[in-house]
Amino acid sequence: MTSNEAARARKERVDAVRNREAVLAAADDLFARSDSPRGVSMDDVAAAAGVGKGTLFRRFGDRTGLIRAVVEARIEPLRQAVEEGPAPLGPGTPPRERVPALLDAVLEFKLANRHLSLALEEAGSGSPYRTEYYQWWHATLRQTLDRIPGHADSGFTAHALLAATRADLVEHLAGTEGMTGERVRADLAAHVAKVLGG
Amino acid sequence: MTSNEAARARKERVDAVRNREAVLAAADDLFARSDSPRGVSMDDVAAAAGVGKGTLFRRFGDRTGLIRAVVEARIEPLRQAVEEGPAPLGPGTPPRERVPALLDAVLEFKLANRHLSLALEEAGSGSPYRTEYYQWWHATLRQTLDRIPGHADSGFTAHALLAATRADLVEHLAGTEGMTGERVRADLAAHVAKVLGG
DNA sequence: TATTTAAACGGACCCACGGTCCACATCGTA
DNA sequence: TACGATGTGGACCGTGGGTCCGTTTAAATA
Numbered sequence: 395m396t397s398n399e400a401a402r403a404r405k406e407r408v409d410a411v412r413n414r415e416a417v418l419a420a421a422d423d424l425f426a427r428s429d430s431p432r433g434v435s436m437d438d439v440a441a442a443a444g445v446g447k448g449t450l451f452r453r454f455g456d457r458t459g460l461i462r463a464v465v466e467a468r469i470e471p472l473r474q475a476v477e478e479g480p481a482p483l484g485p486g487t488p489p490r491e492r493v494p495a496l497l498d499a500v501l502e503f504k505l506a507n508r509h510l511s512l513a514l515e516e517a518g519s520g521s522p523y524r525t526e527y528y529q530w531w532h533a534t535l536r537q538t539l540d541r542i543p544g545h546a547d548s549g550f551t552a553h554a555l556l557a558a559t560r561a562d563l564v565e566h567l568a569g570t571e572g573m574t575g576e577r578v579r580a581d582l583a584a585h586v587a588k589v590l591g592g
Numbered sequence: 593m594t595s596n597e598a599a600r601a602r603k604e605r606v607d608a609v610r611n612r613e614a615v616l617a618a619a620d621d622l623f624a625r626s627d628s629p630r631g632v633s634m635d636d637v638a639a640a641a642g643v644g645k646g647t648l649f650r651r652f653g654d655r656t657g658l659i660r661a662v663v664e665a666r667i668e669p670l671r672q673a674v675e676e677g678p679a680p681l682g683p684g685t686p687p688r689e690r691v692p693a694l695l696d697a698v699l700e701f702k703l704a705n706r707h708l709s710l711a712l713e714e715a716g717s718g719s720p721y722r723t724e725y726y727q728w729w730h731a732t733l734r735q736t737l738d739r740i741p742g743h744a745d746s747g748f749t750a751h752a753l754l755a756a757t758r759a760d761l762v763e764h765l766a767g768t769e770g771m772t773g774e775r776v777r778a779d780l781a782a783h784v785a786k787v788l789g790g
Numbered sequence: 791t792a793t794t795t796a797a798a799c800g801g802a803c804c805c806a807c808g809g810t811c812c813a814c815a816t817c818g819t820a
Numbered sequence: 821t822a823c824g825a826t827g828t829g830g831a832c833c834g835t836g837g838g839t840c841c842g843t844t845t846a847a848a849t850a
Contacts, residue, residue, distance in 0.1 A: 407817055410827060432716070435807060446829025451809060453827095516714070518630070518808095523764040550779035551786075553765070557755035566721040567751070581748035588749075588787050605846055608798060633836055644800025649838060651798095716837095 414453055416443040421464050422510070431513035436460075458517040465514050465527065468507055472499060476534060489541040494586045496535055497555055501582055504564045505575045511561035531556060542590070551589065558585060612651055614641040619662050620708070629711035634658075656715040663712050663725065666705055670697060674732060687739040692784045694733055695753055699780055702762045703773045709759035729754060740788070749787065756783060 420443035424434045436457060440447045454460040472483075481487040482495035504511040515522045522528050532552050539548035559582065567573045618641035622632045634655060638645045652658040670681075679685040680693035702709040713720045720726050730750050737746035757780065765771045 405818080407826065409816070413827085436809085437807075440829090447809085448811080448829055449827075457808065521760040521764055521768075523760060524768070547779050547782050550765075550776075550783060553761055554752075554756035554780075554783050557758055557761060558752040560755055560758070562719040562721060563751055563755060566719055567748075570719075570722070578748075581745050582752075584745050585748060585752050585787070588789060589783070591786060591789075603847075605797065607846070611798085634838085635836075638800090645802095645837095646800050646839080646841095647798070655837070 413443070413445050413449055417445055417450060417453065417460070418464055418467055419443070421460055422468070425461075425464065425509045425513050426507075428509065431509060431516060434513070456519065458519045461510075461513050461517050462525070462527065465507075465510060468510065469503060469527075472503060473530075475499075489538045490590060492538050493535065493542075493555075493590060494583055496531075496538065497559060497582060497586050498579060500531060500556065501559045501564065501579055504559060504561050505568060505578070508561070508565055508568070512565055515561045528556070555586060555589060558582060611641070611643050611647055615643060615648060615651065615658070616662055616665055617641070619658055620666070623659075623662065623707045623711050626707065629707060629714060632711070654717065656717045659708075659711050659715050660723065660725065663705075663708060666708065667701060667725075670701060671728075673697075687736045688788060690736050691733065691740075691788060692781055694729075694736065695757060695780060695784050696777060698729060698754065699757045699762065699777055702757060702759050703766060703776070706759070706763055706766070710763055713759045726754070753784060753787060756780060
């Protein structure tokens with residue numbers, strides 16, 4: 395597959411690669427610094443990356459595409475861990491243990507990348523629910539829930555549990571409200587436990 | 593109070609009242625019709641209400657203020673029912689019965705006013721969590737949860753439960769995904785039951 | 791009813807921002 | 821070195837939220 399594509403298409407230019415990475419790094423940095431995602435404009439990113447605006451849109455399509463790419467880069471290791479890693483995140487984990495682990499991982503990611511996650515969720519075009527990113531978490535969580543005997547409504551439950559980790563809620567609790575990350579994690583864990591019954 | 597103010601300040605002008613109502617009606621209508629809240633601009637509202645743009649901003653401050661006012665008008669009866677109505681919404685209801693009723697009411701409202709709720713939640717300035725609207729639901733729900741013996745984390749639980757009724761989630765389920773309103777309500781009810789334990 | 795006054799009005803105007811366009815630069819190849 | 825394909829950058833555009841201010845008009849006053 396990959397080799398096919400590589401063989402068919404001409405190799406990616408080295409300057410293109412350099413620019414793409416500069417843009418991703420600049421965007422990551424800017425989002426991390428600014429208070430609100432809206433405070434980061436595409437011009438800002440272009441300027442910080444030392445690149446023209448056109449380049450930015452050529453590579454990433456639109457603002458949402460750029461944000462997605464940045465998130466993608468950040469979340470890659472976690473995705474790997476969930477898809478083929480060891481317990482408690484990997485697919486071999488018993489479901490009653492994996493569900494809390496997955497949600498805790500999501501929450502930790504959002505705590506560690508607050509502004510970025512916020513940016514992704516409020517990225518204009520379409521709801522967060524249509525993104526590949528969300529769909530993947532939802533599908534994974536749902537499948538795991540389905541493996542718990544006697545558990546119904548796994549689809550809705552997965553949505554409801556993920557909703558408890560929404561970026562703006564996390565930001566509200568950990569930012570505005572001043573809760574520590576640990577406290578939020580503990581509260582989420584307790585909540586998940588309730589939902590799983592026991 | 594009210595009479596004092598009325599006595600001190602000049603009476604509100606009749607044209608002002610008429611315009612305010614025209615704007616609210618026009619906005620309500622436009623949001624209900626349009627597919628996405630972003631499809632409704634302030635100019636659109638002004639034009640539909642037969643009013644100048646300046647008037648609009650003078651009355652409502654900004655776009656968010658306008659949306660809030662429209663929602664406020666729509667939700668008034670529900671608020672009344674929760675604050676001083678009979679069971680199952682009113683304050684006299686036993687908490688184990690009231691919590692599901694409150695959440696179902698929230699969900700029903702969002703189902704009946706999908707676009708409007710969506711508009712409110714994605715209204716730019718600040719997170720939804722800082723609005724008086726959300727704070728009130730959260731406080732009410734939290735207090736009710738606190739009356740259930742042995743229930744901890746009422747603050748987080750209230751957030752988590754309300755998160756399961758987020759407008760964009762509702763829109764995704766009932767709109768994109770094609771679920772009926774009744775189905776969503778049933779799923780939410782089941783979820784709430786799990787959280788309350790039983 | 792005539793006069794006065796301040797609240798309300800409306801739409802021209804401003805500007806920030808996402809996104810497009812295209813003349814020009816640069817890379818990889820022959 | 822020459823040449824096509826790919827990439828670049830920044831001037832430019834449209835849209836939409838929000839402001840400004842000269843004009844209108846309802847209400848208080850005489």
